[in-house]
Amino acid sequence: MISRSLKEGIRGVGRHWAMSIYSAAAVTITLFIVSLFLVLTFHLQRFTKNFESEVKISVMIGYDYEHEDVEAGIKKQIEAIDGVKSVEYKTKDEEFQFYLDQFEDERTRKLFEPFGEDNPLHDAFYVETNDGSEIQTIAGEIEKIEGVDSVNYGGQSTVDMISAMEAVRKFGAVLVIGLTILAVFLIQNTINLTIRARRDEITIMRNVGATNRFIRAPFLWEGILTGIIGSILPVGLSIYAYFLLYQKTGGILISNMFKLAPPQPYAYYLGGVLLAGGILVGLLGSLLSINKLLRWKR
């Protein structure tokens, strides 16, 4: 049964080869763009995650607060805020030592050491959040706590960068949805043509007792095959291009924060997703056509 319907499906693709090529080309273009946005989105997410995990809120405590108050009061209040993952406390002496440790050069360290006697730094908390997008809100909440002198989280630029990444993702999603609809529509039209060309045959099939499944199966194959044909180029080129990109960049873009995922297995997953996407688009196109033209009710 499968071999018969598959054969008929292949014949269907050949019967309207020009239309089949248009439809497959639409799938190809769509999948190329999907591929681009999949790579982009996946890595943006990866970069954002890296970025977010690096970003911490620094909370400076006012000079007039005693250590006991800080530990007992402010820390608990910060921890009670929704979305706070961890809170690390550092005294102003620890802060000063950390500052000094930044200098590798002994002479420079010696130059700054005298400032430790009248340490100008604050006691501070370093707050990690569960979700980078909540940084701004959580910082605002912390700022309201009594005893907090100032709050710093990299400021607006952090939030702007995260929201810019979001915007790119959303634009990509809209474009992909639009192109997918176009590809589905083209496949549907191609299969409509095949069904119309085989109308007499379908009537005869019904007369002699063919089940609906038997009649529909070849058209489903035709859609799936068109989807597969359309996926060949995007799948092949995406895998090749990703390996090449990884090889040429050594897997790192600009800095360590922007690391590409290793091509094995990522490139193959990408190929698999694209192929599945092509099949799904083809299947959807043929289902729409079949449900419109081959619905048989007494």
Added chain:
Amino acid sequence: MIECTHVYKRYKNGTNALYDINCSVDQGEFVYIIGPTGSGKSTLIKLLDGEETPTKGAVRVVGINVGKLRSSQVPIYRRNIGVVFQDYRLLPTKTVFENISYALEVINMKRKQIRKRTEQVMEIVGLNEKGNAFPRELSGGQQQRVAIARAIANRPKVLIADEPTGNLDPGKSDEIMELLEKINQTYGTTILMVTHDLMLVNKYRRRTIVLENGHIVADLPEGGYVRHDQ
């Protein structure tokens, strides 16, 4: 074999096609259904092959209440009946052999069995030499023979012939009638034949049901005489 009990059919557009049809056809009978255009003959055929459902009443064929079948059950039911049309309805791109075997392929019969059965029915209809011919290479009578072969390939219990001689000259019509009689007598297939051709009805006398305006106005026993104006 076929039983219609108080069957009414009213279409959605308000047309009343059949009124209180009561009739039964026994296994192995050969029955003509005649009547003018619009008398309800086509509707009756549609009710019998499951294309339409009665508005009221019951249509039973081979013990199955056809009107109660779900759409998905109709194809399986249709394997019990063969239908032959006036316009043959052959696939022009398939050979005679393929046209016949196609009817067996769609019901998932095994390849070997398909070959054997197709050859058998080609023999029955007298076309065993024409297996590789395409429909366009055949005469009207031969094309109708292919259509009959296709209809009986699955050994249906009932054969419905809708104006099978409508497109044929008298000589060819006789050949088709003789073939249908042979199928009826040799294999015991119940045959229901819709026709306008009263010459044939009078020549090959069989039970005749006369429809007019959706009513059965006469049910003439075998050999009954039918006027030429009916």
